[in-house]
Amino acid sequence: MSAGRPDGGPVAASAGAAPVGDDLRVLREDDERVAPLMAEGWTVESESWGARLQLTDDAHLARLAARVEHVRAQGWRVVELGPEHADAIVALDALCAVDYPITPATPHDVPGVAELESSLAMAGWWAFGAFGPLGDLDAVTVLVPAEALVETLFTVTRRTVRGRGLATAVKAAAVVDLAARGHRMFGTGGAAVNIASLRANESLGYVLEPRWLSLRRP
Ligand SMILES: CC(C)(COP(=O)(O)OP(=O)(O)OC[C@H]1O[C@@H](n2cnc3c(N)ncnc32)[C@H](O)[C@@H]1OP(=O)(O)O)[C@@H](O)C(=O)NCCC(=O)NCCS
Numbered sequence: 001m002s003a004g005r006p007d008g009g010p011v012a013a014s015a016g017a018a019p020v021g022d023d024l025r026v027l028r029e030d031d032e033r034v035a036p037l038m039a040e041g042w043t044v045e046s047e048s049w050g051a052r053l054q055l056t057d058d059a060h061l062a063r064l065a066a067r068v069e070h071v072r073a074q075g076w077r078v079v080e081l082g083p084e085h086a087d088a089i090v091a092l093d094a095l096c097a098v099d100y101p102i103t104p105a106t107p108h109d110v111p112g113v114a115e116l117e118s119s120l121a122m123a124g125w126w127a128f129g130a131f132g133p134l135g136d137l138d139a140v141t142v143l144v145p146a147e148a149l150v151e152t153l154f155t156v157t158r159r160t161v162r163g164r165g166l167a168t169a170v171k172a173a174a175v176v177d178l179a180a181r182g183h184r185m186f187g188t189g190g191a192a193v194n195i196a197s198l199r200a201n202e203s204l205g206y207v208l209e210p211r212w213l214s215l216r217r218p
Helices: 010-015 033-037 057-071 082-099 112-120 167-178 195-204
Strands: 022-027 045-052 078-081 128-132 137-146 147-159 185-191 213-215
Touching: 022 033, 022 082, 033 213, 045 195, 057 078, 057 167, 057 195, 078 082, 078 167, 082 112, 082 137, 082 147, 128 167, 137 167, 147 167, 167 185, 167 195, 185 195
Parallel strands: 147 185
Antiparallel strands: 022 213, 045 185, 045 213, 078 128, 128 137, 137 147
């Protein structure tokens, strides 16, 4: 995904507005402009969500650490990744690019290797990944600093090993590790149709914010 908005999540959740044209508006569901537009015949083309995780106690961190341990016990090595892993991250993301549910508020462009390498080395981005027993990078989450928040840029799991807790584990590892460095507030988001992503985030303690509606002119 481009460095648009974290986790494919609504670009709008952070920025307050997603890319729009004359025929498209991305607005929060509680925006006062929604009802008049719908009365004019605009329709909801897609929905997306943003969510926040505020760490408040050590018990929460312990629950997150348990999600990491769960996949470690199944043979995955969950670690922080660095610029030297940019190739592997991009290769995995490119393999899975077609699986991202794209909406106007949740774009995704596979990052370039050089761009990712320099962002991990110099721009303060972070990445956490899970390596399988054969050494393949099977899941990764990439995060970026965004003012007071740490935002998830994207998370992806190799198709053949989905549904085993890997996305949840790498996201949990990120929060645990970054909490140890003083971060307390995390943001993420995604397309409403991306149930796996939504569930992973909710199970980590992310709390949903009002949804974003992509409205199409009649
Ligand atoms: C979204 C994605 C990262 C999830 O990866 P994963 O490793 O399979 O996720 P997990 O195994 O940690 O599962 C997360 C939750 O989703 C649920 N889940 C997994 N696959 C699911 C599916 N196809 N349908 C519904 N729920 C699903 C799991 O049961 C789990 O919920 P639980 O904790 O309540 O049991 C993966 O599907 C993917 O790479 N998709 C393409 C890229 C993408 O859309 N990324 C997210 C936006 S950046």
